[in-house]
Amino acid sequence: MKTHTTGLKILVPLLALGLLVAMTLPPPFGALAEAQFPKVHFRGTATAGEVIAPRCSNYVVGIRVDEILQDPQGELSPGQKVAVYYQTTHGFRSGDLLEVFGTSYLTEGPPECADSVVVEEAEGDYIGLMVKFTGTVLAVAQRIGGTTWTVEVEEVLLGHPISGQVDVQWIIAVPPCQGSYDPDIGLCDGVEVHGMYADGSVDLCPSADYYIRTVRPAVHFYLPIVLLGQIAEE
Missing domain, CATH: 2.40.50 (OB fold (Dihydrolipoamide Acetyltransferase, E2P))
Known part of the structure:
Protein backbone atom coordinates (compact mmCIF):
# COMPACT_ATOMS: atom_id res chain seq x y z
CA MET A 1 0.00 0.00 0.00
CA LYS A 2 2.85 2.34 0.83
CA THR A 3 4.47 1.73 -2.58
CA HIS A 4 1.15 2.37 -4.35
CA THR A 5 0.68 5.67 -2.52
CA THR A 6 4.20 6.77 -3.37
CA GLY A 7 3.57 6.03 -7.05
CA LEU A 8 0.45 8.19 -7.04
CA LYS A 9 2.35 11.05 -5.45
CA ILE A 10 4.83 10.93 -8.34
CA LEU A 11 2.24 10.39 -11.10
CA VAL A 12 -0.07 13.28 -10.22
CA PRO A 13 2.60 16.01 -10.53
CA LEU A 14 3.78 14.48 -13.82
CA LEU A 15 0.25 14.57 -15.26
CA ALA A 16 -0.15 18.17 -14.16
CA LEU A 17 3.17 19.08 -15.78
CA GLY A 18 2.15 17.35 -19.03
CA LEU A 19 -1.14 19.24 -19.12
CA LEU A 20 0.66 22.53 -18.56
CA VAL A 21 3.10 21.82 -21.41
CA ALA A 22 0.25 20.85 -23.75
CA MET A 23 -1.56 24.10 -23.01
CA THR A 24 1.51 26.14 -23.93
CA LEU A 25 2.25 24.37 -27.22
CA PRO A 26 1.39 26.26 -30.45
CA PRO A 27 -1.69 25.12 -32.41
CA PRO A 28 -1.35 22.69 -35.35
CA ASP A 125 -7.67 28.07 -53.40
CA TYR A 126 -6.91 28.25 -57.11
CA ILE A 127 -4.40 29.17 -59.78
CA GLY A 128 -5.29 29.21 -63.46
CA LEU A 129 -4.89 30.70 -66.92
CA MET A 130 -6.90 33.78 -67.81
CA VAL A 131 -8.33 33.75 -71.33
CA LYS A 132 -10.65 35.88 -73.42
CA PHE A 133 -11.86 34.83 -76.85
CA THR A 134 -14.73 34.94 -79.31
CA GLY A 135 -16.42 31.96 -80.89
CA THR A 136 -19.62 30.25 -81.97
CA VAL A 137 -21.86 28.18 -79.71
CA LEU A 138 -22.15 24.58 -80.92
CA ALA A 139 -24.14 23.13 -78.00
CA VAL A 140 -25.88 24.20 -74.80
CA ALA A 141 -26.37 21.77 -71.91
CA GLN A 142 -28.56 23.03 -69.07
CA ARG A 143 -28.64 20.96 -65.90
CA ILE A 144 -29.82 21.42 -62.33
CA GLY A 145 -26.25 22.13 -61.27
CA GLY A 146 -25.48 24.71 -63.94
CA THR A 147 -24.96 25.29 -67.65
CA THR A 148 -22.25 24.29 -70.12
CA TRP A 149 -21.77 25.94 -73.51
CA THR A 150 -19.57 24.22 -76.11
CA VAL A 151 -17.88 26.97 -78.10
CA GLU A 152 -15.76 26.79 -81.25
CA VAL A 153 -12.92 29.26 -80.69
CA GLU A 154 -12.52 31.85 -83.46
CA GLU A 155 -10.23 34.57 -82.11
CA VAL A 156 -8.17 34.74 -78.92
CA LEU A 157 -8.30 38.26 -77.47
CA LEU A 158 -6.28 37.72 -74.30
CA GLY A 159 -4.07 35.08 -72.74
CA HIS A 160 -3.15 31.52 -73.60
CA PRO A 161 -3.44 30.56 -77.31
CA ILE A 162 -6.28 28.06 -77.54
CA SER A 163 -8.18 26.61 -80.48
CA GLY A 164 -10.88 24.11 -81.32
CA GLN A 165 -13.86 23.38 -79.11
CA VAL A 166 -13.95 24.56 -75.50
CA ASP A 167 -16.55 23.89 -72.80
CA VAL A 168 -17.53 27.03 -70.89
CA GLN A 169 -19.01 26.23 -67.48
CA TRP A 170 -21.17 28.11 -65.01
CA ILE A 171 -22.02 25.91 -62.04
CA ILE A 172 -23.93 26.19 -58.79
CA ALA A 173 -21.27 25.84 -56.13
CA VAL A 174 -20.15 26.75 -52.63
CA PRO A 175 -18.91 29.46 -52.48
CA PRO A 176 -21.35 30.84 -55.08
CA CYS A 177 -20.25 31.16 -58.70
CA GLN A 178 -19.21 34.77 -59.24
CA GLY A 179 -19.15 34.91 -63.04
CA SER A 180 -22.10 35.93 -65.20
CA TYR A 181 -23.80 34.71 -68.37
CA ASP A 182 -26.43 35.73 -70.87
CA PRO A 183 -29.40 33.40 -70.24
CA ASP A 184 -30.59 33.78 -73.85
CA ILE A 185 -27.45 32.34 -75.47
CA GLY A 186 -28.44 29.70 -78.02
CA LEU A 187 -27.05 27.53 -80.78
CA CYS A 188 -24.97 29.29 -83.43
CA ASP A 189 -24.79 32.53 -81.44
CA GLY A 190 -21.50 34.37 -81.58
CA VAL A 191 -20.16 34.89 -78.04
CA GLU A 192 -17.31 36.46 -76.14
CA VAL A 193 -15.88 34.45 -73.25
CA HIS A 194 -13.65 35.63 -70.40
CA GLY A 195 -12.69 33.09 -67.74
CA MET A 196 -10.14 30.71 -66.27
CA TYR A 197 -8.93 28.00 -68.65
CA ALA A 198 -7.74 24.50 -67.74
CA ASP A 199 -7.88 21.09 -69.44
CA GLY A 200 -10.08 22.14 -72.35
CA SER A 201 -12.71 24.03 -70.36
CA VAL A 202 -13.29 27.55 -69.07
CA ASP A 203 -14.54 28.19 -65.54
CA LEU A 204 -16.59 31.36 -65.06
CA CYS A 205 -16.90 31.04 -61.30
CA PRO A 206 -13.67 32.34 -59.69
CA SER A 207 -14.20 36.04 -60.47
CA ALA A 208 -17.04 38.50 -61.01
CA ASP A 209 -15.04 39.76 -64.00
CA TYR A 210 -15.64 36.49 -65.88
CA TYR A 211 -18.52 36.06 -68.31
CA ILE A 212 -19.99 34.61 -71.48
CA ARG A 213 -22.12 37.03 -73.48
CA THR A 214 -23.67 37.28 -76.91
CA VAL A 215 -21.87 39.47 -79.42
CA ARG A 216 -23.43 38.12 -82.63
CA PRO A 217 -26.92 36.59 -82.43
CA ALA A 218 -27.51 33.68 -84.77
CA VAL A 219 -29.53 34.39 -87.90
CA HIS A 220 -32.49 32.00 -88.20
CA PHE A 221 -34.49 31.62 -91.38
CA TYR A 222 -38.16 30.65 -91.12
CA LEU A 223 -40.19 29.49 -94.13
CA PRO A 224 -43.98 29.81 -94.15
CA ILE A 225 -45.82 26.58 -93.39
CA VAL A 226 -47.50 26.62 -96.83
CA LEU A 227 -44.12 26.86 -98.56
CA LEU A 228 -42.74 24.03 -96.44
CA GLY A 229 -45.68 21.88 -97.53
CA GLN A 230 -45.01 22.61 -101.17
CA ILE A 231 -41.34 21.70 -100.77
CA ALA A 232 -42.32 18.43 -99.09
CA GLU A 233 -44.70 17.52 -101.96
CA GLU A 234 -42.02 18.16 -104.56
Missing part, protein backbone atom coordinates in the same frame (compact mmCIF):
# COMPACT_ATOMS: atom_id res chain seq x y z
CA PHE A 29 0.09 24.20 -38.53
CA GLY A 30 -3.26 24.20 -40.35
CA ALA A 31 -4.97 26.09 -37.54
CA LEU A 32 -2.00 28.46 -37.31
CA ALA A 33 -2.18 29.19 -41.03
CA GLU A 34 -5.89 29.86 -40.85
CA ALA A 35 -5.53 32.14 -37.84
CA GLN A 36 -2.45 34.15 -38.79
CA PHE A 37 -1.71 34.06 -42.50
CA PRO A 38 -3.89 36.08 -44.89
CA LYS A 39 -5.40 35.09 -48.22
CA VAL A 40 -4.24 37.09 -51.22
CA HIS A 41 -5.81 37.34 -54.66
CA PHE A 42 -4.00 38.75 -57.66
CA ARG A 43 -3.42 38.50 -61.40
CA GLY A 44 -0.06 38.45 -63.09
CA THR A 45 2.26 37.16 -65.78
CA ALA A 46 4.39 34.03 -65.49
CA THR A 47 8.06 35.02 -65.62
CA ALA A 48 9.18 31.43 -66.24
CA GLY A 49 7.62 28.05 -66.88
CA GLU A 50 6.29 25.67 -64.25
CA VAL A 51 8.91 23.51 -62.49
CA ILE A 52 8.82 20.78 -59.87
CA ALA A 53 9.07 22.41 -56.46
CA PRO A 54 12.09 21.58 -54.28
CA ARG A 55 10.08 22.39 -51.15
CA CYS A 56 6.71 23.48 -49.75
CA SER A 57 4.49 21.84 -52.43
CA ASN A 58 4.64 19.87 -55.68
CA TYR A 59 5.04 22.63 -58.30
CA VAL A 60 6.06 26.27 -58.43
CA VAL A 61 5.83 29.12 -60.92
CA GLY A 62 7.22 32.65 -60.72
CA ILE A 63 4.65 35.39 -61.35
CA ARG A 64 4.99 39.15 -61.81
CA VAL A 65 2.08 40.88 -60.07
CA ASP A 66 0.00 42.96 -62.51
CA GLU A 67 -3.29 43.50 -60.65
CA ILE A 68 -4.02 43.16 -56.93
CA LEU A 69 -7.55 42.02 -56.05
CA GLN A 70 -7.16 41.17 -52.34
CA ASP A 71 -4.22 41.96 -50.08
CA PRO A 72 -5.33 42.64 -46.49
CA GLN A 73 -1.83 43.24 -45.12
CA GLY A 74 -0.39 45.18 -48.06
CA GLU A 75 2.25 42.58 -48.92
CA LEU A 76 1.92 42.85 -52.71
CA SER A 77 2.83 45.60 -55.14
CA PRO A 78 2.55 45.90 -58.94
CA GLY A 79 5.65 44.54 -60.64
CA GLN A 80 6.63 42.41 -57.64
CA LYS A 81 7.82 38.87 -58.46
CA VAL A 82 6.20 36.15 -56.35
CA ALA A 83 6.85 32.41 -56.15
CA VAL A 84 3.53 30.54 -56.13
CA TYR A 85 3.44 26.90 -55.00
CA TYR A 86 0.61 24.49 -55.82
CA GLN A 87 -0.23 20.79 -55.83
CA THR A 88 -1.45 19.86 -59.33
CA THR A 89 0.54 20.38 -62.52
CA HIS A 90 -0.89 22.87 -65.03
CA GLY A 91 2.02 23.16 -67.46
CA PHE A 92 2.23 26.94 -67.17
CA ARG A 93 4.62 28.65 -69.56
CA SER A 94 6.51 31.93 -69.49
CA GLY A 95 4.19 34.76 -70.51
CA ASP A 96 0.97 33.05 -69.41
CA LEU A 97 -1.57 35.34 -67.74
CA LEU A 98 -2.51 33.81 -64.40
CA GLU A 99 -4.97 34.43 -61.60
CA VAL A 100 -4.03 33.31 -58.08
CA PHE A 101 -5.94 32.94 -54.82
CA GLY A 102 -3.93 31.47 -51.97
CA THR A 103 -2.27 31.85 -48.57
CA SER A 104 0.45 34.47 -48.23
CA TYR A 105 3.71 33.58 -46.51
CA LEU A 106 5.39 36.66 -47.94
CA THR A 107 6.01 38.28 -44.56
CA GLU A 108 6.07 35.30 -42.21
CA GLY A 109 5.34 31.60 -42.27
CA PRO A 110 6.92 28.15 -42.26
CA PRO A 111 10.57 28.22 -43.42
CA GLU A 112 9.99 25.85 -46.34
CA CYS A 113 7.35 28.23 -47.78
CA ALA A 114 9.01 31.54 -46.89
CA ASP A 115 8.53 34.50 -49.26
CA SER A 116 5.83 32.77 -51.30
CA VAL A 117 2.12 32.26 -51.87
CA VAL A 118 0.76 28.73 -51.46
CA VAL A 119 -2.32 27.51 -53.32
CA GLU A 120 -4.15 24.73 -51.45
CA GLU A 121 -6.49 23.58 -54.21
CA ALA A 122 -8.19 21.05 -51.95
CA GLU A 123 -9.14 23.93 -49.63
CA GLY A 124 -10.76 26.10 -52.31
Whole structure:
Protein backbone atom coordinates (compact mmCIF):
# COMPACT_ATOMS: atom_id res chain seq x y z
CA MET A 1 0.00 0.00 0.00
CA LYS A 2 2.85 2.34 0.83
CA THR A 3 4.47 1.73 -2.58
CA HIS A 4 1.15 2.37 -4.35
CA THR A 5 0.68 5.67 -2.52
CA THR A 6 4.20 6.77 -3.37
CA GLY A 7 3.57 6.03 -7.05
CA LEU A 8 0.45 8.19 -7.04
CA LYS A 9 2.35 11.05 -5.45
CA ILE A 10 4.83 10.93 -8.34
CA LEU A 11 2.24 10.39 -11.10
CA VAL A 12 -0.07 13.28 -10.22
CA PRO A 13 2.60 16.01 -10.53
CA LEU A 14 3.78 14.48 -13.82
CA LEU A 15 0.25 14.57 -15.26
CA ALA A 16 -0.15 18.17 -14.16
CA LEU A 17 3.17 19.08 -15.78
CA GLY A 18 2.15 17.35 -19.03
CA LEU A 19 -1.14 19.24 -19.12
CA LEU A 20 0.66 22.53 -18.56
CA VAL A 21 3.10 21.82 -21.41
CA ALA A 22 0.25 20.85 -23.75
CA MET A 23 -1.56 24.10 -23.01
CA THR A 24 1.51 26.14 -23.93
CA LEU A 25 2.25 24.37 -27.22
CA PRO A 26 1.39 26.26 -30.45
CA PRO A 27 -1.69 25.12 -32.41
CA PRO A 28 -1.35 22.69 -35.35
CA PHE A 29 0.09 24.20 -38.53
CA GLY A 30 -3.26 24.20 -40.35
CA ALA A 31 -4.97 26.09 -37.54
CA LEU A 32 -2.00 28.46 -37.31
CA ALA A 33 -2.18 29.19 -41.03
CA GLU A 34 -5.89 29.86 -40.85
CA ALA A 35 -5.53 32.14 -37.84
CA GLN A 36 -2.45 34.15 -38.79
CA PHE A 37 -1.71 34.06 -42.50
CA PRO A 38 -3.89 36.08 -44.89
CA LYS A 39 -5.40 35.09 -48.22
CA VAL A 40 -4.24 37.09 -51.22
CA HIS A 41 -5.81 37.34 -54.66
CA PHE A 42 -4.00 38.75 -57.66
CA ARG A 43 -3.42 38.50 -61.40
CA GLY A 44 -0.06 38.45 -63.09
CA THR A 45 2.26 37.16 -65.78
CA ALA A 46 4.39 34.03 -65.49
CA THR A 47 8.06 35.02 -65.62
CA ALA A 48 9.18 31.43 -66.24
CA GLY A 49 7.62 28.05 -66.88
CA GLU A 50 6.29 25.67 -64.25
CA VAL A 51 8.91 23.51 -62.49
CA ILE A 52 8.82 20.78 -59.87
CA ALA A 53 9.07 22.41 -56.46
CA PRO A 54 12.09 21.58 -54.28
CA ARG A 55 10.08 22.39 -51.15
CA CYS A 56 6.71 23.48 -49.75
CA SER A 57 4.49 21.84 -52.43
CA ASN A 58 4.64 19.87 -55.68
CA TYR A 59 5.04 22.63 -58.30
CA VAL A 60 6.06 26.27 -58.43
CA VAL A 61 5.83 29.12 -60.92
CA GLY A 62 7.22 32.65 -60.72
CA ILE A 63 4.65 35.39 -61.35
CA ARG A 64 4.99 39.15 -61.81
CA VAL A 65 2.08 40.88 -60.07
CA ASP A 66 0.00 42.96 -62.51
CA GLU A 67 -3.29 43.50 -60.65
CA ILE A 68 -4.02 43.16 -56.93
CA LEU A 69 -7.55 42.02 -56.05
CA GLN A 70 -7.16 41.17 -52.34
CA ASP A 71 -4.22 41.96 -50.08
CA PRO A 72 -5.33 42.64 -46.49
CA GLN A 73 -1.83 43.24 -45.12
CA GLY A 74 -0.39 45.18 -48.06
CA GLU A 75 2.25 42.58 -48.92
CA LEU A 76 1.92 42.85 -52.71
CA SER A 77 2.83 45.60 -55.14
CA PRO A 78 2.55 45.90 -58.94
CA GLY A 79 5.65 44.54 -60.64
CA GLN A 80 6.63 42.41 -57.64
CA LYS A 81 7.82 38.87 -58.46
CA VAL A 82 6.20 36.15 -56.35
CA ALA A 83 6.85 32.41 -56.15
CA VAL A 84 3.53 30.54 -56.13
CA TYR A 85 3.44 26.90 -55.00
CA TYR A 86 0.61 24.49 -55.82
CA GLN A 87 -0.23 20.79 -55.83
CA THR A 88 -1.45 19.86 -59.33
CA THR A 89 0.54 20.38 -62.52
CA HIS A 90 -0.89 22.87 -65.03
CA GLY A 91 2.02 23.16 -67.46
CA PHE A 92 2.23 26.94 -67.17
CA ARG A 93 4.62 28.65 -69.56
CA SER A 94 6.51 31.93 -69.49
CA GLY A 95 4.19 34.76 -70.51
CA ASP A 96 0.97 33.05 -69.41
CA LEU A 97 -1.57 35.34 -67.74
CA LEU A 98 -2.51 33.81 -64.40
CA GLU A 99 -4.97 34.43 -61.60
CA VAL A 100 -4.03 33.31 -58.08
CA PHE A 101 -5.94 32.94 -54.82
CA GLY A 102 -3.93 31.47 -51.97
CA THR A 103 -2.27 31.85 -48.57
CA SER A 104 0.45 34.47 -48.23
CA TYR A 105 3.71 33.58 -46.51
CA LEU A 106 5.39 36.66 -47.94
CA THR A 107 6.01 38.28 -44.56
CA GLU A 108 6.07 35.30 -42.21
CA GLY A 109 5.34 31.60 -42.27
CA PRO A 110 6.92 28.15 -42.26
CA PRO A 111 10.57 28.22 -43.42
CA GLU A 112 9.99 25.85 -46.34
CA CYS A 113 7.35 28.23 -47.78
CA ALA A 114 9.01 31.54 -46.89
CA ASP A 115 8.53 34.50 -49.26
CA SER A 116 5.83 32.77 -51.30
CA VAL A 117 2.12 32.26 -51.87
CA VAL A 118 0.76 28.73 -51.46
CA VAL A 119 -2.32 27.51 -53.32
CA GLU A 120 -4.15 24.73 -51.45
CA GLU A 121 -6.49 23.58 -54.21
CA ALA A 122 -8.19 21.05 -51.95
CA GLU A 123 -9.14 23.93 -49.63
CA GLY A 124 -10.76 26.10 -52.31
CA ASP A 125 -7.67 28.07 -53.40
CA TYR A 126 -6.91 28.25 -57.11
CA ILE A 127 -4.40 29.17 -59.78
CA GLY A 128 -5.29 29.21 -63.46
CA LEU A 129 -4.89 30.70 -66.92
CA MET A 130 -6.90 33.78 -67.81
CA VAL A 131 -8.33 33.75 -71.33
CA LYS A 132 -10.65 35.88 -73.42
CA PHE A 133 -11.86 34.83 -76.85
CA THR A 134 -14.73 34.94 -79.31
CA GLY A 135 -16.42 31.96 -80.89
CA THR A 136 -19.62 30.25 -81.97
CA VAL A 137 -21.86 28.18 -79.71
CA LEU A 138 -22.15 24.58 -80.92
CA ALA A 139 -24.14 23.13 -78.00
CA VAL A 140 -25.88 24.20 -74.80
CA ALA A 141 -26.37 21.77 -71.91
CA GLN A 142 -28.56 23.03 -69.07
CA ARG A 143 -28.64 20.96 -65.90
CA ILE A 144 -29.82 21.42 -62.33
CA GLY A 145 -26.25 22.13 -61.27
CA GLY A 146 -25.48 24.71 -63.94
CA THR A 147 -24.96 25.29 -67.65
CA THR A 148 -22.25 24.29 -70.12
CA TRP A 149 -21.77 25.94 -73.51
CA THR A 150 -19.57 24.22 -76.11
CA VAL A 151 -17.88 26.97 -78.10
CA GLU A 152 -15.76 26.79 -81.25
CA VAL A 153 -12.92 29.26 -80.69
CA GLU A 154 -12.52 31.85 -83.46
CA GLU A 155 -10.23 34.57 -82.11
CA VAL A 156 -8.17 34.74 -78.92
CA LEU A 157 -8.30 38.26 -77.47
CA LEU A 158 -6.28 37.72 -74.30
CA GLY A 159 -4.07 35.08 -72.74
CA HIS A 160 -3.15 31.52 -73.60
CA PRO A 161 -3.44 30.56 -77.31
CA ILE A 162 -6.28 28.06 -77.54
CA SER A 163 -8.18 26.61 -80.48
CA GLY A 164 -10.88 24.11 -81.32
CA GLN A 165 -13.86 23.38 -79.11
CA VAL A 166 -13.95 24.56 -75.50
CA ASP A 167 -16.55 23.89 -72.80
CA VAL A 168 -17.53 27.03 -70.89
CA GLN A 169 -19.01 26.23 -67.48
CA TRP A 170 -21.17 28.11 -65.01
CA ILE A 171 -22.02 25.91 -62.04
CA ILE A 172 -23.93 26.19 -58.79
CA ALA A 173 -21.27 25.84 -56.13
CA VAL A 174 -20.15 26.75 -52.63
CA PRO A 175 -18.91 29.46 -52.48
CA PRO A 176 -21.35 30.84 -55.08
CA CYS A 177 -20.25 31.16 -58.70
CA GLN A 178 -19.21 34.77 -59.24
CA GLY A 179 -19.15 34.91 -63.04
CA SER A 180 -22.10 35.93 -65.20
CA TYR A 181 -23.80 34.71 -68.37
CA ASP A 182 -26.43 35.73 -70.87
CA PRO A 183 -29.40 33.40 -70.24
CA ASP A 184 -30.59 33.78 -73.85
CA ILE A 185 -27.45 32.34 -75.47
CA GLY A 186 -28.44 29.70 -78.02
CA LEU A 187 -27.05 27.53 -80.78
CA CYS A 188 -24.97 29.29 -83.43
CA ASP A 189 -24.79 32.53 -81.44
CA GLY A 190 -21.50 34.37 -81.58
CA VAL A 191 -20.16 34.89 -78.04
CA GLU A 192 -17.31 36.46 -76.14
CA VAL A 193 -15.88 34.45 -73.25
CA HIS A 194 -13.65 35.63 -70.40
CA GLY A 195 -12.69 33.09 -67.74
CA MET A 196 -10.14 30.71 -66.27
CA TYR A 197 -8.93 28.00 -68.65
CA ALA A 198 -7.74 24.50 -67.74
CA ASP A 199 -7.88 21.09 -69.44
CA GLY A 200 -10.08 22.14 -72.35
CA SER A 201 -12.71 24.03 -70.36
CA VAL A 202 -13.29 27.55 -69.07
CA ASP A 203 -14.54 28.19 -65.54
CA LEU A 204 -16.59 31.36 -65.06
CA CYS A 205 -16.90 31.04 -61.30
CA PRO A 206 -13.67 32.34 -59.69
CA SER A 207 -14.20 36.04 -60.47
CA ALA A 208 -17.04 38.50 -61.01
CA ASP A 209 -15.04 39.76 -64.00
CA TYR A 210 -15.64 36.49 -65.88
CA TYR A 211 -18.52 36.06 -68.31
CA ILE A 212 -19.99 34.61 -71.48
CA ARG A 213 -22.12 37.03 -73.48
CA THR A 214 -23.67 37.28 -76.91
CA VAL A 215 -21.87 39.47 -79.42
CA ARG A 216 -23.43 38.12 -82.63
CA PRO A 217 -26.92 36.59 -82.43
CA ALA A 218 -27.51 33.68 -84.77
CA VAL A 219 -29.53 34.39 -87.90
CA HIS A 220 -32.49 32.00 -88.20
CA PHE A 221 -34.49 31.62 -91.38
CA TYR A 222 -38.16 30.65 -91.12
CA LEU A 223 -40.19 29.49 -94.13
CA PRO A 224 -43.98 29.81 -94.15
CA ILE A 225 -45.82 26.58 -93.39
CA VAL A 226 -47.50 26.62 -96.83
CA LEU A 227 -44.12 26.86 -98.56
CA LEU A 228 -42.74 24.03 -96.44
CA GLY A 229 -45.68 21.88 -97.53
CA GLN A 230 -45.01 22.61 -101.17
CA ILE A 231 -41.34 21.70 -100.77
CA ALA A 232 -42.32 18.43 -99.09
CA GLU A 233 -44.70 17.52 -101.96
CA GLU A 234 -42.02 18.16 -104.56
